Amino acid sequence: MFQRLLSSAAALRRHRDAPFAAERERYLQHCFESGATYGSLRVKSNELLWAAQLLGADASNGIDMEKLKTIVARRTAVQKAPTTERRFIDITRPWLKFLGWWKEPIEVFEYQNVLDQYCRWMHDERGFSDSTIVHGRDVVRDFLKWCSKTGHNLCLLQPNVIDTYFIDESHRWNRVTVATVAGVLRIFLRYAASQGWCNPRLSQVIRGPRIYRQESLPFAPDWADVQRMLADTLTDDPRDVRDRAILMLLSIYGMRASEVASLRLDQVDWQQHVIRMFRLKRRQPQMYPLLPSVAEALARYIDIVRLSTSHPEVFIGLNSPHRPLTRAGIYAIVSSKFLALEIEVAHRGPHALRHACAMRLIAERFSLKEIGDHLGHRSTSAACTYAKVDLAALYEVGDFDLGDLQ
Known part of the structure; x- marks a missing residue:
């Protein structure tokens, strides 16, 4: 791949003699097969050359964002153009992900197992479509994160806590969204009660705003x-x-x-x-x-x-x-x-x-x-x-x- 991109023998030798040459060439070939143009591949190869020279020999053990930013600082110290930092990150991080060397930030979420089990139930037991599962997962995740952040334990939830959640969050929602969120949480809490995770009567107290059937008009262009x-x-x-x-x-x-x-x-x-x-x-x-x-x-x-x-x-x-x-x-x-x-x-x-x-x-x-x-x-x-x-x-x-x- 280097031979296709580099015209001079000196440039070809410089890229091949630098660290992680095989890893860089394999990634460039992958980008080429994905439809990348020669112009973009040349830019990638130059930035990856910088990255290979700045990475340590232990790079295969994993690179996280904090370490990458340290490398970026050394890169921008040489070339202080406004776009250098963004370009270096946007090219280096996908390369590290391709190699399996990128360490994603670990987000500690107290109720991750609860959410995963609920999603499996929606898929396996209820047969919901993928889009419905994604929407339900997002609504429930936001609610559980709010519970975790505010120190409310799922098994000890009371109706007034649900009211507080809607008061805190509903300023971002319109009336239809409030009704939709209430419906999703009602289903989740009913399932959670069946698993012994919360009060079985909690789902019964959730009441969203009344949405009248056929109350809106179609929003069609002429x-x-x-x-x-x-x-x-x-x-x-x-x-x-x-x-x-x-x-x-x-x-x-x-x-x-x-x-x-x-x-x-x-x-x-x-x-x-x-x-x-x-x-x-x-x-x-x-x-x-x-x-x-x-x-x-x-x-x-x-x-x-x-x-x-x-x-x-x-x-x-x-x-x-x-x-x-x-x-x-x-x-x-x-x-x-x-x-x-x-x-x-x-x-x-x-x-x-x-x-x-x-x-x-x-x-x-x-x-x-x-x-x-x-x-x-x-x-x-x-x-x-x-x-x-x-x-x-x-x-x-x-x-x-x-x-x-x-």
């Missing part, structure tokens, strides 16, 4: 704005080619961000002209016709933009290392489009395009059952929220003649 977003991606720029395919899946099929992120190449059947996907809420497979416009957008992205990789997911990041896009990555793509085109909407995430899909189906007089099936809802009632903005149907209700019943 379909003309969705078309503007799609038109804005009609370029040859690789980012636009990829984003166009993503926006189409969100707005035409009403996919969730997690469903787009997890979509695999083998789920697109080019021969049968269908997309096969697993609906997270229904927990069952669903098949959609592969529309010509969507097929064209996907084929253009896969053939021209998508790099060859071992990952089966369709959508891969454009920057090295090339990994599958996450839900957060999908959100960033959609949000940036809303901002760039100055489209006013209550929420700028992928779910807004899912709502736009539903509103378009409402406008085309599809039934709530058909809309719910298209969006992968578990029941028709989940699609009822869109009926509140079906103005044509509401006008018909308003014009209904009660006759002699008035």
Whole structure:
């Protein structure tokens, strides 16, 4: 790998004669196979040369952040540019992690075993989706950390302690979030009581704010704005080619961000002209016709933009290392489009395009059952929220003649 990056014999000799040459070359080869450009590899090789010269012979025993900062101080003493410290850390730490030499800071968490057991219960016994488990884990972890920090023992918790937690933390939450957190903690405390970890009546005293069914309106952009977003991606720029395919899946099929992120190449059947996907809420497979416009957008992205990789997911990041896009990555793509085109909407995430899909189906007089099936809802009632903005149907209700019943 050094031979590909270094043009002069002196530079090649300097890199090969320095400590940890084999370790550095192996890591650079890994970065190259992950899609790193030659320019970035040269920068990495230079910083890793500095790191190898400053690390001690016992580096394989482990390097933590405190020790790395000591090495950084010696590096910046030679070159005091503003970006030197950040660049050195950003390049050296992944190398140390790759080698298994990096020591992650150990966070002592009193209730880690409790949290781990609860997560296993959510997965094994309740069969919750991964996203639900992650959300539940985060809410419960925050609560248990607060208990540990404030000196409250889980087995001795009283209702007034739960009230204190919500008073301390709820200033950061809106009403819906407070209700969600209350629901998650109610489930956790019910499970904790079954394990003998807390008072069995504790879960019964948690009351969140009343959230009325169908109290909110869909936050959908106008379909003309969705078309503007799609038109804005009609370029040859690789980012636009990829984003166009993503926006189409969100707005035409009403996919969730997690469903787009997890979509695999083998789920697109080019021969049968269908997309096969697993609906997270229904927990069952669903098949959609592969529309010509969507097929064209996907084929253009896969053939021209998508790099060859071992990952089966369709959508891969454009920057090295090339990994599958996450839900957060999908959100960033959609949000940036809303901002760039100055489209006013209550929420700028992928779910807004899912709502736009539903509103378009409402406008085309599809039934709530058909809309719910298209969006992968578990029941028709989940699609009822869109009926509140079906103005044509509401006008018909308003014009209904009660006759002699008035």
